[in-house]
Amino acid sequence: MKSLMRRIDRFCIDHPKFGIRNLMLYIVIGSGLVWLFGKMDGNNILINALVFNGDAVFKKFQIWRLFTFVLVPTQDGFLFLISLYFYYFIGNTLERYWGSGKFTIYYFSGMVLNILYATIFWLATNVSISINTSYLNLSMFFAFATLFPEMQVLLFFIIPIKMKWLGIANAVIFALAIITSKFPINLLPIIAILNYFIFCGGWLLDYVKPSKVKQKQKTIDxxxxxxxxxxxxxxxxxxxxxxxxxxxxxxxxxxxxxxxxxxxxxxxxxxxxxxxxxxxxx
Incomplete structure (x- = not known):
């Protein structure tokens, strides 16, 4: 994992023009437009045409669904607007911290993993599920909480809370959802956020090092x-x-x-x- 991250860093340095600048801005604008047009469409024809669907992709060859599912809103009304702003802030911060190239790789690898998750589910159960950005946003949230654990945000615009506690709370909810689901289907969501473990596993291990629990360390001269x-x-x-x-x-x-x-x-x-x-x- 460490070796892979060094290779990604090296690739981004060697190819400084690689990546989509302001990627989250395009995603947010696209999601906003889809939400707006969806409100005008009482039958949800547009939404149904954009979501990922195994039968539609692999049997009807509607390939565009491999990309357009990231534009499908996961909430509605005021919550949708709040989520747009929040994930734009998270994505934009990660892009400035990592660089456009590395963030682009992170986001698109998350898309690929989500498609893989839905495809395996479809093959295993013969049930076509419609995926959206829920796991993509969750992987970005976990990455942000790992890299900026001490940053404070206002929960419900009132309660100041550090990102690490929000990250832990979401991780517990995610773990409970896996534990309470049937095996082996319950392991599939882990595939969907595997990009988080690839990119942030090193930081996560450093953060929970044995030194955090007062284990003996070597003295460096x-x-x-x-x-x-x-x-x-x-x-x-x-x-x-x-x-x-x-x-x-x-x-x-x-x-x-x-x-x-x-x-x-x-x-x-x-x-x-x-x-x-x-x-x-x-």
């Missing part, structure tokens, strides 16, 4: 490590190199580099990855 690091760097054509993306101060003289105090050893990262890397452990 930074003076000794720095001396060894500088000795090794003297043999190289650069002074600083990011452990994630490989950029150096020679190739990018204006780029800021820092050293991580949470990694074991002496590891250098660029400003883009100092807060978003998987920590090195000996």
């Amino acid at each position: 930074f003076k000794k490590a720095a001396k060894k690091y500088n000795k090794n760097q003297a043999k190289k054509p650069y002074t600083r190199k990011c452990e994630v993306c490989g950029r150096t101060d020679t190739d990018y003289p204006d780029l800021e580099f820092r050293f991580c105090s949470r990694c074991e050893g002496y590891h250098c990262f660029c400003i883009d990855h100092i807060n978003s890397h998987v920590h090195f452990k000996n």
Whole structure:
């Protein structure tokens, strides 16, 4: 998982133009238009034509449903408007934190996994289910709560609460839904949010490290490590190199580099990855 994330980071660095900028803005606008036109359509013809449906996709070859299901509203009225704003805020924040390329990969991998979930369900039960953005939004919510656990939001616009507690509450509800459903169908929702575990598993493990429960840790001698690091760097054509993306101060003289105090050893990262890397452990 760590190796995969480093490859994704490297790909995004090597292809800076990859990705859809302001992806969530397009999703929100599209969802708003579908909701508006759906209100004018009393028979829900438009909604039914956009949702993912196994029979329609695989028997009638209505391929557009593989993409348009993300535009189908999951709520109505005031709750719909609130959810649009909330998930736009979450998605936009993740895009600014990860970059357009990485967020695009995250969102589209979530779409693929949701389609996989619905397809397996259809093949296993011969029942065609209509999927929407519920699990996509849940995976984004979990990612946001993992990366920004201390951020406070106003629950019901009144109660200040940290994202980590909302994340834990949603995780408990998600787990209970899995436990109370029939096996093995109850495991399928995990497939739908697998992109969260792929992208945020490293941060999640770091957050619940044994050190959090007062387990003994190794003491790092930074003076000794720095001396060894500088000795090794003297043999190289650069002074600083990011452990994630490989950029150096020679190739990018204006780029800021820092050293991580949470990694074991002496590891250098660029400003883009100092807060978003998987920590090195000996």
